[in-house]
Amino acid sequence: MRLLIFLLLPLVAIAQGDDYCFSKDTSRLQTRQFSSKTAYQIVKGTDIERQYLVPGCQPQKIWIFHRHGTRLPKASMINKAPRVGELRDIIVNNYQVAKTKPETDELCQTDLIAIKFWKWNSSITPDMEEYLTAQGYEDLRGTAKLYQRFYPSVLPPTFNDTYYQFRHTDTQRTTESFKAFAEGLFGSLNTAHPVEIPKEDLLLRPYDFCPSFKNVNYKGEGSEYQKFHQSKLYNDTLAAISTRLGFLYTLSEDDIKLMYDMCRYEQAWNVDRNSVWCGAFLPEQITVFEYLEDLKYYYGSGYGFPENANLNCRLVQDMLTHLSNPVSPHVVAHFAHSTGLLTLLTALGIQKDDIKLRADNYDSLTSRRWKTSLIDPFASNFVAVKYDCPGSLDPEKVIFFLNQQAVQLDWCNVGLCKWSDVLEKYKAISEADCGEYFCRTGGAPSLRSGMSGLLAILAFVAYLMH
Ligand SMILES: *[C@@H]1O[C@H](CO)[C@@H](O)[C@H](O)[C@H]1NC(C)=O
Numbered sequence: 001m002r003l004l005i006f007l008l009l010p011l012v013a014i015a016q017g018d019d020y021c022f023s024k025d026t027s028r029l030q031t032r033q034f035s036s037k038t039a040y041q042i043v044k045g046t047d048i049e050r051q052y053l054v055p056g057c058q059p060q061k062i063w064i065f066h067r068h069g070t071r072l073p074k075a076s077m078i079n080k081a082p083r084v085g086e087l088r089d090i091i092v093n094n095y096q097v098a099k100t101k102p103e104t105d106e107l108c109q110t111d112l113i114a115i116k117f118w119k120w121n122s123s124i125t126p127d128m129e130e131y132l133t134a135q136g137y138e139d140l141r142g143t144a145k146l147y148q149r150f151y152p153s154v155l156p157p158t159f160n161d162t163y164y165q166f167r168h169t170d171t172q173r174t175t176e177s178f179k180a181f182a183e184g185l186f187g188s189l190n191t192a193h194p195v196e197i198p199k200e201d202l203l204l205r206p207y208d209f210c211p212s213f214k215n216v217n218y219k220g221e222g223s224e225y226q227k228f229h230q231s232k233l234y235n236d237t238l239a240a241i242s243t244r245l246g247f248l249y250t251l252s253e254d255d256i257k258l259m260y261d262m263c264r265y266e267q268a269w270n271v272d273r274n275s276v277w278c279g280a281f282l283p284e285q286i287t288v289f290e291y292l293e294d295l296k297y298y299y300g301s302g303y304g305f306p307e308n309a310n311l312n313c314r315l316v317q318d319m320l321t322h323l324s325n326p327v328s329p330h331v332v333a334h335f336a337h338s339t340g341l342l343t344l345l346t347a348l349g350i351q352k353d354d355i356k357l358r359a360d361n362y363d364s365l366t367s368r369r370w371k372t373s374l375i376d377p378f379a380s381n382f383v384a385v386k387y388d389c390p391g392s393l394d395p396e397k398v399i400f401f402l403n404q405q406a407v408q409l410d411w412c413n414v415g416l417c418k419w420s421d422v423l424e425k426y427k428a429i430s431e432a433d434c435g436e437y438f439c440r441t442g443g444a445p446s447l448r449s450g451m452s453g454l455l456a457i458l459a460f461v462a463y464l465m466h
């Protein structure tokens with residue numbers, strides 16, 4: 001009898017299904033892999049408590065570049081919500097009526113039922129496109145409170161516009177993000193206000209004024225993005241997802257992308273709940289999508305093209321100038337966007353891999369530094385804290401934090417950098433004329449002509465031939 005039970009056990013296990021089940025997965029590691037749509041609360045650093053205190057040093061000044069918090073999708077996606085409802089119904093029909101569920105990797109019962117009862121939140125309408133969500137507001141209120149807890153002397157709870165300088169771009173999501181941050185620092189009844197937004201915001205949106213940056217081929221014909229997108233691995237992934245959902249053919253990529261985006265967004269809107277649509281995918285399929293996203297940003301805003309590192313010339317100068325100068329403002333905080341953050345990190349040489357990301361090295365770069373999910377989630381923030389260390393040979397020091405985690409640069413000492421080294425490392429940018437430097441073709445507002453334009457073209461040709 002005992003032997004019989006022993007023999008039957010594996011069969012019982014099969015009957016119950018060993019297939020992946022999102023709603024029963026307690027670690028849900030794939031929610032840390034949603035690229036720029038990853039929830040901040042899921043990936044934020046956890047070591048700042050051990051990193052902020054530097055013996056013998058006093059924090060003096062803080063400079064912050066903060067991406068807006070979790071937002072709603074673009075109108076184009078909100079308009080596709082009915083299609084997600086159709087997909088829901090077809091998938092349930094595949095499983096319960098047509099009986100076309102696969103032999104392996106089928107949806108577990110709980111994930112299927114969750115999809116069956118999914119409904120779009122109909123109060124989200126296209127006119128609210130890219131608005132900050134309630135969670136997005138909490139994201140920034142939270143980071144403000146957190147940094148204030150660690151640096152109470154630098155972030156006092158009373159606002160004045162000599163000491164504090166806030167700036168945001170001209171969008172609802174960054175305006176609200178600024179307000180959330182101010183509420184975190186000063187409470188809900190505060191008088192905090194930002195500086196005026198210039199018509200051409202070359203500091204926070206240089207990419208809008210540089211045609212050559214916009215025209216860089218980061219995902220078109222011949223790009224690494226496109227090669228990966230057309231690879232067998234990618235095709236097989238789309239096919240496997242379709243089979244898993246009970247389709248006898250491969251769904252259009254648009255449909256799969258829609259479910260994937262719904263999964264990422266809903267997970268970020270409600271961090272404590274499971275997003276129903278994440279159950280549609282196996283973790284390894286999310287890993288493939290993550291790499292495609294990483295390639296897109298690596299070439300679009302990262303180390304893929306050397307000129308991406310020049311774009312944020314003004315922003316780097318802004319940081320160096322403010323932190324070098326002992327006078328107020330003591331706190332400078334900018335509220336902006338993903339492209340700004342990624343190109344800033346690229347200018348500073350942060351999260352740079354020794355090997356370039358390509359379509360064909362997906363397998364060997366699993367522990368790459370360039371993981372946009374960890375670098376650039378919603379509400380991602382780069383924070384430079386300047387310290388004064390009176391007893392030290394180099395009294396001026398700085399720690400760079402990325403998403404509450406000290407940045408490890410090989411020329412710094414476990415995250416603590418000498419200010420003189422910072423100035424040396426970023427000398428090319430600090431001494432540059434940003435009007436010339438930030439954009440290969442000069443860009444707006446002053447389009448250069450004649451000799452320097454010709455030189456720029458020649459330099460570009462030389463770069464291409466190199
Ligand atoms: C639906 O969306 C609105 C607008 O973003 C939000 O205020 C509300 O909390 C959402 N409802 C649910 C149940 O998530």
Ligand SMILES: *[C@@H]1O[C@H](CO)[C@@H](O)[C@H](O)[C@H]1NC(C)=O
Nearest residue numbers: 156157158159160161162163
């Ligand atoms: C502004 O705030 C800082 C920090 O709280 C304080 O030291 C300074 O005296 C204030 N300045 C004015 C003009 O109120």
Ligand SMILES: *[C@@H]1O[C@H](CO)[C@@H](O)[C@H](O)[C@H]1NC(C)=O
Nearest residue numbers: 229230231232233234235236
């Ligand atoms: C993948 O699918 C695309 C589009 O259907 C096709 O162009 C491409 O050749 C396929 N790649 C491979 C390696 O089969």
